[in-house]
Amino acid sequence: MANFGRFVCVLVPFLLTLASLIAMLIAGLSGIADKSLYMFRVNVTDLQLSPLSVSKILDGSGIKVPSLDDINIPNIGTRQSQTNNITAADLGLYDVYDVNIWNYCYTSQNDTRACTKASFNWAATALNTTTGEFNSMLTSTGLNVTLPKEITDAVKAFGTVSKWTQIVFIIAYVALGVELFFGLFANCSRAFSCVTFLVAFIATVAVGAAAGLATATSVVVVGAVEASAKLYGVDADFNTRFLATVWLGVAFAVAAGLFWMFTICCCAPDHSSRHSRSRAAEGEKFMNQGPGYQRLSDPHGNGYQSGYAQQYPRQSYGPPQQHSGAYEPYSHARV
Known part of the structure; x- marks a missing residue:
């Protein structure tokens, strides 16, 4: 019964660890396995940007901006009026x-939806390419006009945060996998439970860091878009399903770590039955030594004479006694 209790005590944190790994995989593989799930969304359907607005944005960065009336923007043609958005x-x-x-x-x-190929550090490559395309668009007249440094710095910062988010997600996956591996042997002894708890602590920190980075990135980007780009018709929002999934993974990881700690303090493996069986076996060995007891009155020695008496028969130090009718004080036959 104690062994069954130990099994249940180990099974609970093992299942919690597995649930945390599944939740993190669902969140991390959004856009790959589940294309309906995303971290945050930027909607530019209602984007309306006048050439005058572009001129003001660039002018605020300290760049000497030429007139945008005659800039030939791809897909637009030559602008003759600044009133066309x-x-x-x-x-x-x-x-x-x-x-x-x-x-x-x-x-x-x-309404055709498609996703780019999954890759490591995709944000740096994609955003640098997009920035280059906008720079090419702005310099289509042959003038040296580039995006403001504030915009390019923000793009680089997002690429760096996205890269570290990917790294922390990988660490979380590996740590949870190692935790499950050691959890398979945690039922054997407290030593495995102790190692599993240490790995669970690392996994919990990694899962929490991954969830925190993903949440911070979503909140910062959405907040920046809502504060500035919304004036030009750009809208953004973060996905509550994604946040709920990733933080549910954190909750499972924390609960698993606590239960792994309980397997060290409580629910110790029951070795008493094994020890009692070994002691019983040793007792049987001691009891079976020697031929046992034999009857002393049996002339052939086949009774319950002790093995000690057989190995060491009593020696006589005097002349043999003659059986006679005289009274013998220690003779039981006369009693």
């Missing part, structure tokens, strides 16, 4: 961008 379609942008851990997905005007 630039839309997302004019800039070659999709309507909706869903950003994930390993890639991003996009939806076009005809």
Whole structure:
């Protein structure tokens, strides 16, 4: 019964660890296995950007900006008036961008959804390419006009945070896998339980860091878009399903760590039955030594004479006694 209790005590944190790994995989593989789940979304469907607004944005960065009346923007042509607004379609942008851990997905005007190929440090490559395309667009007149340093720095910062989020997610996956491996042997002894608890502590920290980085990235980007780009028709929101999934993984990891600690303090493996069986076996060995007892009155020695008496028979130090009718004080036959 004690062994069954130990098994249940180990099974609970093992299942919690498995649940944490599944939750982190669901969140981390959004956009790959589950394309309906995303970290945060940027919607540029209603983007309306006038050439005058672009001029003001660039002028605020300290760059000497030329007149944008005659700038030939791809898909737009030569602008003769600053009253015509630039839309997302004019800039070659999709309507909706869903950003994930390993890639991003996009939806076009005809509601066609597709996702880029998952890769490590995808944000740096994609954003640098996009920045270069915007710089090419702004310098289409041959003038040296680039995006402000504040914008390029923000793009680089997002790429760095996205890269570290991917790294921490990998560490969390590996730590949870190692925790499950040692958890398979935690039922054997407290030593395995202690090692599993130490690995669970590392896994919990990694899972919490991954969830924190993903949440912080989503909140910062959405907050920046809502504070500035919303004036030009750009909208952003973070996915509550993603946040609920990733923080549920954190909750499972914390609970698993606590239960692994209980397997060290409580629910110790029961070795009493094994010790009692070994003691019984040793007792049987001692009891079976020697031929046993034999009857002393048996003339052939086949009775219950002790083995000691057989090995060491009593020696006589006097002349043999003659059986006679005389009274013998120690003779039981006369009694």
